[in-house]
Amino acid sequence: MAFAAFSTAEAQPQAQRKRSPIALFLLLPGIAYLVLFFLTPLVSLILTSLQAPSEFGDIGVYDYAFNWQNYVDVVTLYWPHILRSFGYALVATIAALVISYPLAYFIGVKARRWPLLQSLMLVLVIAPFFISFLLRTLAWKQILSDESFIITSLKALSLMAPDAHFTGTPFAVIFGLTYNFIPFMTLPLYTTLERLDVRYLEAGSDLYANPFHVFRKVTIPLSMPGIVAGTLLTFIPAAGDYVNASRDFLGGPDTQMMGNVIEANFLVLLNYPAAAALSIILMAAILVLVGIYVKRSGTEDLL
Amino acid sequence: MAIREFAERGADLELVGIQKRFPGFTAIENLDLKIPAGSFFALLGPSGCGKTTTLRLVAGLEEPTQGRILIGGSDVTSTRAHERPVNTVFQSYALFPHMTIIENVAFGLKRRKIADPMAKAHEALKLVELDHIAQRKPQQLSGGQQQRVALARAIVNRPALLLLDEPLGALDLKLRRQMQLELKAIQEEVGLTFLHVTHDQEEAMTMADTVAVMNKGAIEQMGAPEELYELPRTAFVANFLGQSNLFTGQVVSTTADAITVESAGARIVVPAARAQRHQGEVTVGVRPEKVSLHREAPAADANRNVLAPGRVVDVSFSGVSTQYLVEIPGHGTVMVFAQNIGFGPVAGLGSEVWISWAVEHGFGLEDGPDETRFQDDASTTSLAALHREALVSELEEH
């Protein structure tokens, strides 16, 4: 059989062979995977988000309907959380970029002469992944709790008001988000900066650009693919994150993000349509923001 | 303190005792160089001899281990690259991939806040005949087009000192010729100083006022093109710039005017003024086009050197001239270029010939012929030279 298949394939003219079904066949597992694990839950989520409460059912029982009102309800009820999610994610992304860029530049450009140092620093960037993300966040909660050494010392030095807290504040949540997603920023930045051709920087300085101008006009534009990839990889999960902002970790009652509200609706309030509608809103908003961002940053021809 | 205006005229460049060491490698031993303002200076040399390194030192992209660099009389050794009145046409072009061609060309003008940068950039692009693709990105250009853009991007700034690192290497012959004229015109119009690195000795000789031949991180010889060609001082220069026939022997007699060298039984006389060394073992030479072929033993003439009869082992006709290789026992193969004044070759393959040249055309070298080995065999010129050598030796075998 196999031989027969080969011989017929070989007998076909070049042009026809290109359209052979083998390519499609090879794509099948991927397509099946996408349909099963992405499309199915998505459709189910959309259907759930439009459900209406069952007429004579108990709490948590819903019927399929076209209840658009769910979306209006969640937006009116949860708009502060929606704004907060994107606000926190944005600040955390900017903080991660500001911290990561010099680091990635050092590893990728300055440390080229010392490959050993390069690998060592990369390992250090990745090292936190060896410990569970939940454990690390919990550890931070302890380190920064009111009774911790750091906070008591700060209070003793009058650098913090005696009744102030760190955990439970927006600052703590943004700190947690930045900390947890920084490797996702550093690694893509590193991969672009590592390939940065320093001859362009030299050409810039030869053409009268001082180091600041070279950085702004040459280095930044040339590292745009890394910046876009890094900010997306940080912003998207940060906007949907529900661990850092959770009251069990670094958050408090006033720092709840969309992820926390979705969790509460799904698991505590059993309001599946509201949770689903919020998820869809989160997804759509991220898609729109990312689309605008990629278009505006003009990286299509650099990617 | 960016330079806000175009240079009024070129600046002179002086390198004093420059040494450049890379970790584990000395690229430049000890370089002294003075280029007068407004001159067209060509730096010729085999691959890896330190030409690009020299330009990078002048541009400020590399710091000398020792020595000083003066531009227009002021010491710029510790001045940063962007503050030097210098522009470079890079060997690798280094066009910014994220900018269009016109943005690339206008980059330097904008940084110096020169009025109307776009119009000036378009003018420069017109000069290299690429204004029609001003909106393209560098990746959409051919190698030769990129090279012309690199040229435009540098000359648009009218710097007091322009460094050109093989700026025409990727162009075809016609375009190269045209660009050479363009470059020369720009240089003369404003009186800028050009430091031009090239592999192409013909380009160096036709364009430059002064040619310096560089080898292994040092200048071997420097001077006007004719001077360098007519009176090479070392075997390296004699063979790198054009071709030479070299003969080695002991000096047997010296007068005030001439030295006589005995090489494989023949006596070769060289004017004393044209010989670097006057005693011991010396190498003397003559250019192939100065050598004449004779079918019969020429009459004795005190003003001509004659070499014992040899055999023509190769004749190649090239239009204006014919190139003969003559095998002379004891002297190896001698190359003769004869102008095609009459019809047909003067001597056929295998015929017995005498060769002679006027005493005044000979030259005596400082060193011996075995020091001409190329240090690096990666460049086009040395590859071409090796190829030529291989061809010659192949011809010799037949």
Ligand SMILES: Nc1ncnc2c1ncn2[C@@H]1O[C@H](COP(=O)(O)OP(=O)(O)OP(=O)(O)O)[C@@H](O)[C@H]1O
């Ligand atoms: N950064 C560096 N580190 C170590 N060695 C270097 C460095 N840059 C150049 N070299 C060495 O210095 C020598 C001179 O290099 P340079 O680039 O100046 O040669 P070049 O004369 O321009 O050659 P080509 O004609 O091939 O361009 C070479 O042998 C090169 O290997």
Ligand SMILES: [Mg+2]
């Ligand atoms: Mg070079």
